[in-house]
Amino acid sequence: MNQIILGPLVVAGAAAALALVIALVDRVVNDYGEVTIDVNHGKRLYKVRGGSPLLGTLASQGVFVPSACGGRGSCGACKVRVLSDVGPVLPTETPYLSPQELANGVRLSCQVKLKKDIAVELPDELFSVKKFKATVERLDDVTYDIKDAVFRLDEPREISFTSGQYVQLVVPPYGTIKESVQRAYSMASRPGDSGRVELLIRLVPGGIATTYVHTALKVGDRVELVGPFGDFRVRDTSAAMVCVAGGSGMAPFKSMFYDMRERDAFPDKDIWYFFGARSSRDMFYLDELRRLEAEWPRFHFVPALSEPSPEEGWNGETGLITDVLERYVKDRIPRDKGLEGYLCGSPGMINACIAVMTRNGIAEGDIFYDKFA
Amino acid sequence: MKNTTAEIAAYERMKPGAITAQGFLGDDERALADIIEADLEAWRRAGVDPDDAATFLERLESLGQKGLGEPTVVDGRWTVTVGDARGRLPCPFHDGAFHKNSIEAVDGTNGARVVYSDLSIHLLRRHRFCQGLGSPFRLDPEVVASMMR
Ligand SMILES: Cc1cc2nc3c(=O)[nH]c(=O)nc-3n(C[C@H](O)[C@H](O)[C@H](O)COP(=O)(O)OP(=O)(O)OC[C@H]3O[C@@H](n4cnc5c(N)ncnc54)[C@H](O)[C@@H]3O)c2cc1C
Ligand code: FES
Ligand SMILES: [Zn+2]
Numbered sequence: 001m002n003q004i005i006l007g008p009l010v011v012a013g014a015a016a017a018l019a020l021v022i023a024l025v026d027r028v029v030n031d032y033g034e035v036t037i038d039v040n041h042g043k044r045l046y047k048v049r050g051g052s053p054l055l056g057t058l059a060s061q062g063v064f065v066p067s068a069c070g071g072r073g074s075c076g077a078c079k080v081r082v083l084s085d086v087g088p089v090l091p092t093e094t095p096y097l098s099p100q101e102l103a104n105g106v107r108l109s110c111q112v113k114l115k116k117d118i119a120v121e122l123p124d125e126l127f128s129v130k131k132f133k134a135t136v137e138r139l140d141d142v143t144y145d146i147k148d149a150v151f152r153l154d155e156p157r158e159i160s161f162t163s164g165q166y167v168q169l170v171v172p173p174y175g176t177i178k179e180s181v182q183r184a185y186s187m188a189s190r191p192g193d194s195g196r197v198e199l200l201i202r203l204v205p206g207g208i209a210t211t212y213v214h215t216a217l218k219v220g221d222r223v224e225l226v227g228p229f230g231d232f233r234v235r236d237t238s239a240a241m242v243c244v245a246g247g248s249g250m251a252p253f254k255s256m257f258y259d260m261r262e263r264d265a266f267p268d269k270d271i272w273y274f275f276g277a278r279s280s281r282d283m284f285y286l287d288e289l290r291r292l293e294a295e296w297p298r299f300h301f302v303p304a305l306s307e308p309s310p311e312e313g314w315n316g317e318t319g320l321i322t323d324v325l326e327r328y329v330k331d332r333i334p335r336d337k338g339l340e341g342y343l344c345g346s347p348g349m350i351n352a353c354i355a356v357m358t359r360n361g362i363a364e365g366d367i368f369y370d371k372f373a
Numbered sequence: 374m375k376n377t378t379a380e381i382a383a384y385e386r387m388k389p390g391a392i393t394a395q396g397f398l399g400d401d402e403r404a405l406a407d408i409i410e411a412d413l414e415a416w417r418r419a420g421v422d423p424d425d426a427a428t429f430l431e432r433l434e435s436l437g438q439k440g441l442g443e444p445t446v447v448d449g450r451w452t453v454t455v456g457d458a459r460g461r462l463p464c465p466f467h468d469g470a471f472h473k474n475s476i477e478a479v480d481g482t483n484g485a486r487v488v489y490s491d492l493s494i495h496l497l498r499r500h501r502f503c504q505g506l507g508s509p510f511r512l513d514p515e516v517v518a519s520m521m522r
Binding site: 068069073074075076091092095096175176177178179183184202204205206207208210211246276278306307320321322345346347348349352370 | 386389390391392393394395438439440441442443455456457458459460461463464467468469470472473474475509
């Protein structure tokens with residue numbers, strides 16, 4: 001054999017041998033054996049194989065910590081309080097952790113590698129979070145940019161949740177998108193309809209998940225959902241609910257109202273629902289909610305358009321939803337049992353509504369919305 | 374110019390499908406350091422400090438925010454539309470996450486237009502990265518400078 005052929009062969013052989021050595025060393029050095037995850041001061045103990053990140057290892061035990069980036073350390077959603085020493089906080093974690101979280105031992109669970117026994121603290125709600133295999137049963141356009149998607153749960157077949165909570169939709173790789181991502185969507189379905197999950201998904205131009213739902217997803221497709229998450233829910237008081245939403249922010253309210261009506265829950269609570277849209281083409285469920293208002297005395301529906309054209313023949317409220325809200329909270333909504341604010345929409349809308357509500361006497365502590373949004 | 378290790382990692386995350394569907398580079402084939410260097414030169418030529426440009430864009434955003442998604446005219450000159458989705462988007466340099474929003478600002482005096490998000494402002498202020506040529510979110514120094522004049 002001449003040298004020209006032999007040279008590359010020797011190099012290739014050496015590289016293969018080196019790779020083998022690295023793999024063997026990795027097996028020995030990184031064999032952390034069995035480690036124990038102690039959750040909530042001994043309440044749950046999981047014996048697992050060490051060496052992988054905490055996030056994925058917990059998921060393998062059926063404990064699903066929220067995640068939006070699939071464990072790549074880029075969403076900050078997977079925070080967990082670690083009570084034992086697991087080494088210093090990594091540079092990939094610090095941008096997502098506040099000084100207070102750092103002081104409390106909060107870490108990104110996708111960045112913490114399990115090398116020895118570990119003790120963590122998790123909110124009890126996380127134990128009811130499951131991963132569901134589901135089939136798209138319906139996929140309808142409710143406006144030009146919002147789809148109403150109904151998923152039938154195949155395995156497990158039922159979800160137990162409180163209206164207001166959300167699930168994470170697992171978006172598989174497609175087109176140029178090489179890795180799976182997860183995105184949060186509030187459930188619009190009622191907890192009583194436990195075999196289905198309904199989501200309202202607004203297209204974000206260029207968005208990874210919403211482009212998938214709006215252009216690739218079809219009836220009959222199988223997807224995965226993880227949930228339920230979140231603590232946005234109706235408070236058990238007699239105070240009237242002042243609810244404000246725009247666009248896909250309709251979802252959790254649809255779930256709350258139909259659930260309250262079905263169970264006659266919180267019977268002392270009056271409900272005022274302000275829904276803002278730009279023009280009729282952004283408005284949806286109008287007839288359905290007006291019907292609900294006619295049938296259910298404690299439900300008051302105030303849809304508003306900010307820019308109706310004369311041809312639309314709009315006979316409801318007009319103006320920005322914050323202005324309409326202000327007119328009503330000032331003197332049209334009875335305050336005898338107190339008021340609570342419930343908000344779902346963009347951060348801009350939420351901030352503007354909080355300003356209106358607080359200057360009209362609703363305490364900031366009585367205004368509820370998804371803090372992560 | 375040579376890229377640092379952090380820049381190489383960030384460059385990978387800027388490709389389509391890693392953080393956003395279209396990525397941050399458009400059809401620009403230059404190295405990250407070269408894109409940044411050329412834009413710094415463009416800011417110098419235009420006589421605008423990129424920090425001042427970031428402050429200008431932030432101001433348009435906060436005044437445009439009042440429209441809650443409707444086009445709003447700011448100071449009688451710029452028409453600003455702020456749309457936002459819920460959720461956060463990470464910076465490709467892995468040093469923070471920013472509201473998913475998109476702000477369109479059009480200058481009524483010369484028709485100049487930019488589209489940006491909170492992440493774009495961070496990329497400009499912190500990393501001096503205006504995004505590649507052809508990226509829909511590119512903050513072209515000449516265009517932004519013309520809107521500030
Ligand atoms: C608790 C919770 C509940 C939610 N419920 C709902 C719901 O019921 N319905 C619903 O529709 N949504 C909901 N969301 C939002 C949802 O989770 C997603 O964030 C949203 O659908 C967008 O996802 P995406 O993958 O399509 O967009 P992404 O791809 O993640 O992000 C798109 C954003 O990135 C920005 N961007 C893109 N490219 C660039 C660039 N080059 N430079 C700078 N910026 C750029 C754009 O401005 C755009 O806003 C909820 C979010 C939370 C946190
Ligand atoms: S899962 Fe996204 S940062 Fe951990
Ligand atoms: Zn950054």
